[in-house]
Amino acid sequence: MAPLSWDLQLLNVCAALLLLLAFAMLSQRRIVTLVDLLALQGAVLCVATALVAWRTGKSHLYLSALLTLGLKVLFLPWLLRRLIRRLDVYWDTEPMANIGGTMLLGLLIVIFAFGLAQPISALANTSTKSTIGIAVAVTLLAFLTMITRKKAMSQIVGFxxxxxxxxxxxxxxxxxxxxxxxxxxxxxxxxxxxxxxVFFFQIRERFESLDLHHFESLKEEK
Amino acid sequence: MMGMSSLSTCLALLAGWIVIGIAGLARPMSVRFAGRALFLAGALCGAGLALVSLWALNAPPEQAVLPIGLPDLPFHLRLDALSAVFLLLLGVTSVGTSVFGAGYFRAGEGTAPGLLCLQYHVFLASMGFVLIANDAYAFMFAWEIMALASYFLVTTQHRIAEIRRAGFLYLLIAHLGALGILLCFGVLQGGHWEMTFDAMRALRLGPQWATCAFLLAFFGFGAKAGLVPLHVWLPEAHPAAPSPVSALMSAVMLKMALYGILRVSFDLIGAPLWWWGLIALGVGLFSALYGVVFAAAQTDMKRLLAYSSIENIGIACAGLGLALVFAGLGMASLAALAVIAMLYHCLNHALMKSLLFLGTGAVLHATGQRNLGKLGGLMRYMPWTAWLTLIGALAIASLPPLNGFVSEWLLLQAFLFTDQIPRTFINMLLPLGAAVVALSAALAAYVMVKFYGVIFLGVPREGTLVRAHDCGRLERFGLAWLAAGCVLLGLLPVQVIARLNAAAILLVGTGLGEHGQRWWLLAPLTQGRASYGPIAFFVGVLSIVLLTALVVRLFYHGRVRFSLPWDCGFGQLDARMQDSAEGFGQPVRHVFQPFFRIERELPSAFDNAPKYRVIVTDRVWYALYEPLVGLVRRAANGVAWLQQGRVTTYLLYGFVTLLVLLGVVLA
Structure with missing residues (x-):
């Protein structure tokens, strides 16, 4: 097997970082830290995009990278932090019961995602096809993050x-x-x-909390 | 030959109806424009349609393809003898109802006149379109437009909760039926995905699939026709609609369903199996008896007529069943007899039932009452309505020489030939069907005596009734048109059957031949067996009546004494002593008790203001529909368990679904 070129190796590092960050988010309890992780994930994504753009010479990917930088690294985390401050949930943590179990489940999902990505990688004709599995795994892990959270804020981050x-x-x-x-x-x-x-403010006004289990009272009685 | 083909003329007339309907929107609030002028124009279209279809009856089938519809699936049209029979029915009946409607609709009754005009004419046009559709798509399209238009017409008085409920029930069952029809077409295309009727005709299905298609069609069209047990919408929806609409629904729309069964079983499937006929026969006979027994127990005049429609549809369906039995066993000429009896009955029922419904409309407008217990003695105040309605009542009671007799006589003739069926038990059991038909006919006469007697005869049961005024000129014309139709169909059966023969030939391959019959003498199979000369009968009845009058006049002493009839010398007869609707129906209610669910409140002997109340309801509703509703509700509650109200649970559903789908992709 021929040694990979340095840029491809760097790309793989980025992919690995993304996966690691996804796991970090899955296990993180503090909301503010979740936002930091999200910003970090955005930054890694931005680097990866720029790298691919440089490798393939596709100019629109540079634009993509710039967009990622502006939106996902700077603007959205700023917005979220501001929200957290204004909603006064800076010290909020998620009451997660079983972090270890969730991580194990995440592991299974990563295996599933890699299995799933195998045929897609075989079909794709890009040089970055080895990272498809990681991308699918990151998506599914983020979904799992959403499922295991109870605060509206962290669900947004998961989303x-x-x-x-x-x-x-x-x-x-x-x-x-x-x-x-x-x-x-x-x-x-x-x-x-x-x-x-906007919704968050409304929700807090109504329930005096951003905890989603209050939503259960909205359900129609049988 | 005319310059235009019948089909294109017919299409132009249907388009004319739609244009008239849309024109109603130009001045939606004007009764004079939308309610009068446009309805009269619609009646002209109807008359044109009747003429064209009369022409098309004996012409070869015509086909056309309209350049509208889905891509790759334009509307196919076809006008053949079967369509023409029902188009004739639609055209003739619509003339009566439209002219009546022109005089009937007033301002301030629910839906604005212009909108009503649109719905009414779209309803008419869609029924016409159902009849000339020649592919499943066009058929279903027209069929659904018909259901929707009639739904909006039923809910004209949509501010009344009961009427909304009736409309919903109608829409629900109409859609269940449409689902059955759609599935039937799905079976009929046989895997070739050719949705034209021509392709379905060419295809021969195996017996299982053919049976499946027939049963689906019978269910689907049966729901629209109001066959028991899918009849529950009918007595709710028909009284809710304005009278001209009730007339159209009962007289024409129900026939569309019978047309559908005929079209599918004889034409599209092609080779019906004989035992399908037994199903149709059984359901039809049961509906006939059920309908008439319930009609006898009603106290609302429009509900009574609605139940009577169930009876008549049942009789027509029995005729259809008999035709299927004969056709399936290869007895073509007997099948032709049964088909003709059935088609004849459809025509008859269309005329007489619309006549009666319009008559009730006139009474409703004059008195504001639908309750039979508050009517009576109207013949004195509304002579036109009363006499014209009398013709309809006599016809539907199947008294000769009117039309109702002819079709029931033909049907009984067909029943009497069932001893030739080469199946032992069947030919022993089927004569019982003849007994049921005869019983229904007799009970129908009883119901009509009640209907007519309680409304028009006797003494007014309410003080306000003496102010009732007769209907206007347009309404009279509408009633007279339909009454004339009843008389003509009764007096000229030979000519009518000669026209219907083409449809019979199309369906079963042969018609009724000429067996030494003359223009005035109807002899359907052989003259030795049975024959009927309505004109001779009519002349006989007329001469006896005239003779009696003459004799009385000649020999009566001339001293005239006025007294109340039937007071037996009591001298203080008042309105409350007459026979009431409940009282008149009581014997039937008693004999057929198992059919009903009766709640009765009897006053005690010491009550100063005694009240007697009886509520008769349908057992089918409790035996079939309520358990069904309960089942659906329980199932819905079971599904509602999924709705936990927790956002994370919903996310979990999405996640698991995603994983499963991805897993499927992976596998």
Missing amino acids: LSMENGLFFAAMSATYGMPMVVELGVALDVLVAMLVLG
């Missing part, structure tokens, strides 16, 4: 992290989506964030 995973999957499978789609997705994420920010 954004899922978007990161999808973005990475698209990049490794086909060198990114068409620019139009990417811009559209970025806009969607932005708008979703703003709308959810």
